[in-house]
Each structure stands twice: as C-alpha cells, then as structure tokens.
Amino acid sequence: MKTLETRAVTKIFKSGSTEVRALTDISLSFEAGELTVVMGPSGSGKTTLLSILGCVLSPTSGDITILGQKVNGLSEKERRRLRLGKIGFIFQDFNLLDALTVRENVAMANQLRGDSRAAGLKNSEKLLTDVGLCHRLDFLPKDLSQGEKQRVAIARAFMNDPNIIIADEPTANLDSRTGQDIIAKIGELGENKTTIIATHDERITQLADRVVRIEDGRAVEMS
Amino acid sequence: MFTLALKNLLSEKGRLVLGVAGVAFANTLIMFHVAMLLGTFSQITKHIEKTDADIWVLQEGLSDVTSSTSFVSGSNIEAIRKIDGVERVTGLFLYYTSVKIRQKVENVFLVGYDSESGVGGPWRLAKGKSNVEGDEIIMDESLAKSEALDVGDEINISGHKLKIAGLSKETSAVATQYIFISKESVLDYLNLNNIYNYLLVSCRKRADIGGVLEEINRIKGVDAYTRQKLAENTLRFWGKFLVPLLTTLVIVSFLVGTTVIGIVVHNITLHKQKEYGILLALGASSASVCAIVLWQGAFVGSSGFIGGALISAVAIHIANDTIPGMTACLDHKVLAISILLTWLMIMFSTIAPLARILKTDPFEIFRG
Numbered sequence: 001m002k003t004l005e006t007r008a009v010t011k012i013f014k015s016g017s018t019e020v021r022a023l024t025d026i027s028l029s030f031e032a033g034e035l036t037v038v039m040g041p042s043g044s045g046k047t048t049l050l051s052i053l054g055c056v057l058s059p060t061s062g063d064i065t066i067l068g069q070k071v072n073g074l075s076e077k078e079r080r081r082l083r084l085g086k087i088g089f090i091f092q093d094f095n096l097l098d099a100l101t102v103r104e105n106v107a108m109a110n111q112l113r114g115d116s117r118a119a120g121l122k123n124s125e126k127l128l129t130d131v132g133l134c135h136r137l138d139f140l141p142k143d144l145s146q147g148e149k150q151r152v153a154i155a156r157a158f159m160n161d162p163n164i165i166i167a168d169e170p171t172a173n174l175d176s177r178t179g180q181d182i183i184a185k186i187g188e189l190g191e192n193k194t195t196i197i198a199t200h201d202e203r204i205t206q207l208a209d210r211v212v213r214i215e216d217g218r219a220v221e222m223s
Numbered sequence: 224m225f226t227l228a229l230k231n232l233l234s235e236k237g238r239l240v241l242g243v244a245g246v247a248f249a250n251t252l253i254m255f256h257v258a259m260l261l262g263t264f265s266q267i268t269k270h271i272e273k274t275d276a277d278i279w280v281l282q283e284g285l286s287d288v289t290s291s292t293s294f295v296s297g298s299n300i301e302a303i304r305k306i307d308g309v310e311r312v313t314g315l316f317l318y319y320t321s322v323k324i325r326q327k328v329e330n331v332f333l334v335g336y337d338s339e340s341g342v343g344g345p346w347r348l349a350k351g352k353s354n355v356e357g358d359e360i361i362m363d364e365s366l367a368k369s370e371a372l373d374v375g376d377e378i379n380i381s382g383h384k385l386k387i388a389g390l391s392k393e394t395s396a397v398a399t400q401y402i403f404i405s406k407e408s409v410l411d412y413l414n415l416n417n418i419y420n421y422l423l424v425s426c427r428k429r430a431d432i433g434g435v436l437e438e439i440n441r442i443k444g445v446d447a448y449t450r451q452k453l454a455e456n457t458l459r460f461w462g463k464f465l466v467p468l469l470t471t472l473v474i475v476s477f478l479v480g481t482t483v484i485g486i487v488v489h490n491i492t493l494h495k496q497k498e499y500g501i502l503l504a505l506g507a508s509s510a511s512v513c514a515i516v517l518w519q520g521a522f523v524g525s526s527g528f529i530g531g532a533l534i535s536a537v538a539i540h541i542a543n544d545t546i547p548g549m550t551a552c553l554d555h556k557v558l559a560i561s562i563l564l565t566w567l568m569i570m571f572s573t574i575a576p577l578a579r580i581l582k583t584d585p586f587e588i589f590r591g
Contacts, residue, residue, distance in 0.1 A: 056586050056588075077509075080507070081508075089504065098498070099495075108227070112505060156505075
C-alpha cells in the first residue's frame with residue numbers, strides 16, 4: 001500500500017537574487033512496511049527531501065501525496081496536524097526538550113495531540129520499555145548517553161502511532177555499534193510503517209528494503 | 224503545557240528569580256502609588272463624611288472646603304433653626320493654617336468645633352478624651368508622634384498655651400494633620416465676632432432634606448450643600464491636582480513592570496527558541512506554543528504580584544507608621560487594580576517573544 005508519493009518535486013531556495021536548486025524533479029513512492037535509506041554526500045539535498053516528505057517544507061513545484069491526501073494545497077495548520085498524527089520524526093541531534101524528563105519528553109507527543117498529561121505519561125512507559133529505557137523514565141536528557149537520547153527520540157517518534165517515520169542521520173552522533181542498535185530498533189518498531197532514513201552510513205543499507213541516492217539534487221534508485 | 228512552561232522556568236532558576244524580583248518591584252511601585260492615591264482620596268473627605276451634619280452651609284459662591292476660605296455669619300444660625308425640619312445648627316471653624324509646635328512650624332487643619340455636641344470633632348480616638356474643654360486640644364496621632372508629644376503635654380499655638388487632651392486617628396488629609404479645639408476658643412483667639420467658616424445643619428428624622436436645603440439657599444450670602452455633594456465637590460477639586468500626578472506615577476510603574484516582565488519572558492522564551500522549533504516541527508499548534516509562552520508570563524507575573532503585594536503591605540505599614548500624614552491603604556481595590564495591570568503587563572510583554580517564536584521555521588530544526 002502506497003503511503004507516500006512525490007511527483008516531479010523540485011525545491012529552489014532563494015536568497016535575494018541568488019537561487020539554489022536543492023532538488024530537481026524527484027518522483028518517488030513509498031510503501032507501508034518498507035524501510036528506505038536515502039544516501040548522498042553532504043549538501044546533496046537529503047535533508048531537504050526529508051523535510052518535504054515530512055510536510056515541514058513545501059516544494060517549489062511538484063506534488064506530494066500522503067496517505068492519499070494531496071499535501072500541496074494544505075494550510076500550515078493542516079500540515080502541522082498531519083505531521084502530528086501521521087508522521088514521526090527522529091533527528092540527528094535528538095532534539096529533546098532539556099527541561100523535561102525522559103517520559104515527559106515522550107508523552108509530549110501525545111499531549112500536543114490533545115491527550116491528557118496522565119494518559120501521555122502512561123502511554124510513554126510502554127514505548128520506553130520497548131526501547132530499553134524503563135530504568136531511565138525520570139532522568140533528564142542531560143543525564144543520558146547519546147545512544148539513550150536517541151532511543152528517547154525514537155520512542156517519541158512512535159508515540160502517536162504514525163504511518164510514516166522520517167529519520168535524518170539518526171546514527172551520526174553515535175558509535176557504530178550503538179548506531180546499528182538504533183537502526184535495528186527503528187526497523188523493529190516500524191515493521192508495518194513507512195520508514196525513511198537519511199544517512200551517510202553505508203552499513204545501514206544492509207537493513208534497507210531499498211536505497212535511494214541523492215546526487216546534485218536528483219534521485220537515483222539503487223535497489 | 225503548563226508543566227513544560229513551569230519546567231522551562233525552573234530550569235533557568237537565576238533568570239526566574241531575577242524576573243520574579245523585577246515583577247515584584249514593579250508591582251510594589253504600582254501598589255504603593257495606587258494605595259497612596261486611593262488612601263489620599265478616602266482621607267480628603269473623611270472629615271465631611273464623618274461629621275454628623277446633613278447640610279453644610281458655606282459662604283456664597285463656594286462649593287468645596289478647600290479651594291478658598293469660607294466665612295459665614297453666625298447670625299444665620301437663628302434663621303436656619305427656624306426652618307421646618309431643622310434639628311440643630313452649629314458653627315464650625317475649619318481652616319488651613321501654620322502653627323508653631325516646639326519651635327517647628329507645621330501646617331495643619333485647625334478645627335474649631337462645637338464641643339458640647341461633638342459635631343465636627345474627631346471621629347476616631349487613639350488615646351485620651353474624645354471631647355475638649357477650655358484650652359484643651361485633640362491632636363492627630365501621627366503629628367503628635369512626629370513631635371514626640373503625648374496626652375497631657377502642652378503646646379503653644381499663636382501665643383496660647385493648650386493642653387493635649389486626646390490623640391485622634393485617621394485625621395490626616397493630603398499630608399496635613401488635624402488639630403481639634405473648641406469653637407469658643409477659636410472665636411476668642413482670633414477675636415472673631417460671631418463669624419464661622421461653616422454652619423453645620425442636622426435635620427430631624429424623616430425631614431425633607433431637599434426642602435431644607437432649598438430654604439437655606441434662599442438666605443442671602445450663603446450656599447448650602449448636602450454632606451455627599453460637598454464631599455464630591457471637594458474631591459473633584461483635589462482630583463484636578465492629585466489624579467494627573469499619581470496617574471503618571473502609576474503609568475510609569477506600569478511601563479517599568481511591562482518592560483521587566485517583557486525582558487524576562489523574552490529572555491526565557493528566546494533561550495528556548497530551539498525547543499519551540501522542535502515542538503512546531505513535531506506538529507504542535509500555534510495555540511499550544513502560545514499557551515506555553517503565556518503560562519510562563521503568567522507564572523512570572525503572578526509570582527511577582529504575590530511578592531509585590533507582600534512587599535507593599537510591609538512598605539505601606541511602615542510608611543503609614545513613620546511618615547506623618549501618610550494614609551496609603553492596601554485594600555481589595557488596590558489589589559484588583561494591580562492584578563488587572565499585572566495581567567495587562569503579561570499580555571503586552573509576551574507579544575514580542577510570541578511573534579518571534581511563531582515565526583520559527585521548523586525546517587531549521589531539520590538542518591540542525
């Protein structure tokens with residue numbers, strides 16, 4: 001089942017009279033239960049592509065369809081709602097909220113959706129147990145290792161049971177063993193979801209169903 | 224969202240303490256000035272309100288007790304007494320004058336009242352006798368305190384030796400204290416022949432006060448007002464001077480408070496700008512982000528308000544106790560005005576950081 005589709009997506013960044021073409025004519029489709037790895041050198045446009053797929057950024061031209069819904073015409077409010085309910089994000093530098101504990105960070109995803117704090121905290125415990133952090137529930141992010149922080153970010157991404165998981169360089173700040181554990185965990189939790197991971201790490205491709213390489217803003221399907 | 228707002232603030236304890244202290248200081252300024260304004264206003268007309276007379280008779284052309292000195296002939300007393308419904312008419316001296324107390328010149332309201340009936344005399348006693356005889360006086364407690372005087376002490380006013388028989392409370396208006404003396408003594412000291420500043424008219428129960436007023440106003444050379452009307456006129460006269468002055472002080476305090484809360488909320492909010500960006504990237508609505516920022520402002524503002532109220536209560540107590548004539552009063556009106564101004568300060572001060580936060584591009588979070 002197709003969950004995400006891009007058709008002739010182009011993104012041009014403008015700064016004064018200067019134009020930078022980040023993506024050119026990208027047409028891709030993603031299936032449920034499929035783990036796609038997006039590879040490419042720095043500045044190739046991986047993050048821009050993931051931002052467009054995650055409804056964070058709008059393309060200059062082209063169409064995006066998520067779960068059968070065209071995203072192009074949606075208002076910012078509708079795009080935020082779509083992100084909150086259907087898409088889970090995992091960032092390179094974790095992006096946890098420093099003032100909140102591990103469980104509060106994860107519960108926040110629920111609370112943003114309108115659930116009560118109590119319900120959010122209860123739901124977060126199961127996911128944190130799944131990622132092996134049941135002993136760190138009341139820790140602050142500053143007291144966690146890099147790998148543990150990324151596990152919290154993973155739990156948060158899965159909190160609202162999204163259809164799509166978008167992870168931008170999730171292993172960049174981790175050692176290779178921890179990185180592989182993290183990717184395995186994302187794959188395990190996202191078994192029935194559409195998972196798109198941008199990375200430099202060639203080893204991750206072994207876990208992927210398909211690999212898309214971005215070169216000079218164009219997508220090349222590798223496998 | 225409240226938890227996140229609170230935890231954001233508590234994670235920056237230094238900023239939070241400075242912020243709450245700043246807001247408390249701004250609130251203290253506001254409360255103190257409003258308390259002074261309301262306290263001053265309530266005292267200006269207290270003598271009129273507490274005097275047991277339905278109608279005050281003034282010199283023709285005057286309508287309040289402070290803009291000019293009134294002189295009314297005592298010969299009108301008999302004419303007024305004859306009006307149907309009038310029970311009692313007494314003369315009253317009430318004038319602003321300088322007196323020398325222990326080599327120090329003090330400006331006071333000297334009240335020469337009918338010591339037999341007590342009409343126009345002190346309405347609340349702190350110590351001593353409630354009525355004067357012969358060369359006795361009743362002095363405002365704060366004035367006596369500032370001059371280290373007490374009941375039984377003697378002072379010299381205009382060459383006359385007077386004995387303090389009692390000390391009165393709440394007898395201070397616009398930083399000027401009252402000294403009460405019998406009207407006979409004033410007539411004697413000033414060599415006046417049946418001339419008073421005012422005539423005080425008390426009506427019988429169920430008498431038509433409006434009708435009595437009309438009758439008195441027919442008498443040549445006088446204007447009569449009900450107690451309430453005279454109080455209003457007097458308040459209006461003082462309001463012309465005091466309201467702009469104290470309103471300016473309140474506005475300045477309000478602006479200081481708004482700036483302080485603004486700086487605190489701005490700093491705390493923008494320090495967490497990336498985190499708000501994360502929330503927006505995850506899909507948080509603008510309303511959720513606004514709620515967090517407003518909660519932060521509300522917490523800082525409310526804590527500062529409580530701190531300000533406590534500091535003000537202590538400061539006002541000390542000021543009333545040590546500054547003669549200070550009549551600041553921290554009551555529910557002052558607190559209500561301060562709460563309202565605090566909430567306005569919070570609203571104004573969160574506009575700039577909110578506008579900036581809501582402009583945060585979630586894509587920046589992706590770019591790291």
